Amino acid sequence: MKTSIVCLSTALMAATALPALAQETLRIQTHYAPETESGKLAQQFADDVEVMSGGEIDVEMFFSSSVVKTVEAFDAAANGILDCDMTGGAYQTGKNPAFQFVGDIMGGYDTPWQQYAWLYNGGFETADELYNGFNMKLVGWWIYGQESMSSTKPLAGPEDLKDWKFRSPPGMETEIFANLGASPVVMDFTEIFTALETGIIDGADASGLANNVGLGLYDLVEHATYPGFHSMPSDHLACRLDKWESLSDAHKRIIDTAMQKLAFQTALTFEVANNEAAAELREKGVTLHDWSDEDRKVFREAAQAAWADWATKTPETKALVDSHIAFMQQLGLIASE
Template sequence: MKRTSILKVAAIALLATGTTSAFSAEFNLRFQTHYTPEQLSGKLAQQFIDNVNVMSGGRVEIEMFYASSVVPSVEGFDAAASGVLDGEMHGAAYLTGKNPAFQFVGDPMGGYDTPWQLYEFLYHGGGLEAANELYNQHGMQFVGWWAGGQETMSSSKPLAGPDDLKDWKFRSPPGLETEIFAQMGASPIVMDFTEVFTALETGIIDGADYSSLANNVGIGLYDQVKHATFPGFHSMPADHVTVNLDVWNSFPDDIKRIFEVASQALALQTSMAFDIANREAVPGLIANGVTLYDWSEEDRAAFRAGAQQAWDSWADKTPEARKLVDAHRAFQKKIGLID
């Protein structure tokens, strides 16, 4: 029996008892995100839910489980693929162990200068099709991205250009980033972010890659370090909206379109909200003696060239990774980011 039929039968049964509220919709879905309801991203996820519900005329109800309350964040994708959840809003960065290709959906590091270029690749550069070739293999439908924008590198010493990366010791997440920065002469050190403040105080590291400028302000990072890149350029992680493939295939075309349009609205609102928050943080940082470095086009190009070398080593790992890297490169050439 199809999923929609099961739900309709359940709704009819409950009508007889007068307790229909939980099953009044045509599609009752369970999603999970790693964000809390209080975080900006959690509030944006709720907007997405509201948009889907309103645009569907109440036919779709999404119950969101915040703060990874059903399964750990790293297991959200598998939980949705297996039917424990119907969808999830984490990110592909958790999935590189399944296939290195997920790196180029989660964060094509050094690839783009703005989230708008990232979205252009997705909708006009073949990114959506390439991503779904990968996701469908794992029983999932990739619906869209929601990217907060460029992340910032923070340091106790200047980061004015590529030369300042030489011998720069910094906290780095594992994976592709460590390879890119090592190739450029830096000394990335993988550690949990809870260790960063002590490592800075003791001189084990000179800086850290953590998050956006505004988020870094929020955790007090610039109480310890007084140099940062802004706008950033090295990393632009994107969370995704995904749906179990069987569930997705059970949707009529209008519901699929509603999810797609709601995901685009989520992307727009996310990038705008974080851009505003970052820019609002700038005057206070400058007043408190923090120096911000906006790398030149030439310096960004030098970093991108270094990143491309690391991309190749990852692209050679699987055919899916190669396909996504080739798609990114074709689009980068199209918009003049690489030759």
């Protein structure tokens, strides 16, 4: 009898010592390289989900668009090649122009906190409905702040945009900059370095200043706009609907909590990282162009004219544009009519 009890106790101890087996696997692709600030934060998100779930969720993070091209990640998740997409809605404007206004409003909010405030004060429901129509669930945003344009030529103001050939993401941005005299070239995020190196483009709208440093852009160019003003993209986490609905409520809550931590940490990290990058680049001899209020107004007016045009494209786009305008008026960012 004593031997049986000892054996049973040993067996129970061995069983409880075994690591928890992963019950769910999330295959997620991001366009960021692992060495960039955003790439490091994405990995921290994956680690947080795994730790908080006690190993019940295994996150496979694919960096640098290593499975499919950046613009294809959304479809790859919706069709089951991946489970979730960690790029941004603005890459999906070909499906519905409304995605522009959940991806990059352009010339709108000044800070990530204002943009998050729209999402969590009524905007989420409208945005998620758009995603649901394409078999996807919007989980949340992570916003690193205003982007900086990088260039081989000076970018001191709107006049320098004339004939400036630069990498642009797809969507409304190409129209705004073309109207200002530039020559936007749509190409994948991963192709920027080679295009600059070979002279196909003069510059790029890639990311925030610190991420651009991580990409090595300032080994090739000597000019950037900083502080940024033209674009503040909302990178998202969006998962296939059936995958999301198959998760337990506890697992959904863990992912949502980890996502909100990522959002908070992203804004804080880049507040510091962009300023550090600016100091480093000035010392290196890179010229940082801080556009005047008058020059920024030129861009804002061009962007807001594009909002009005895009609002006519689909009912979903109009609903999102109207929602943003009402919220910006509430915040005092644009004048009430």
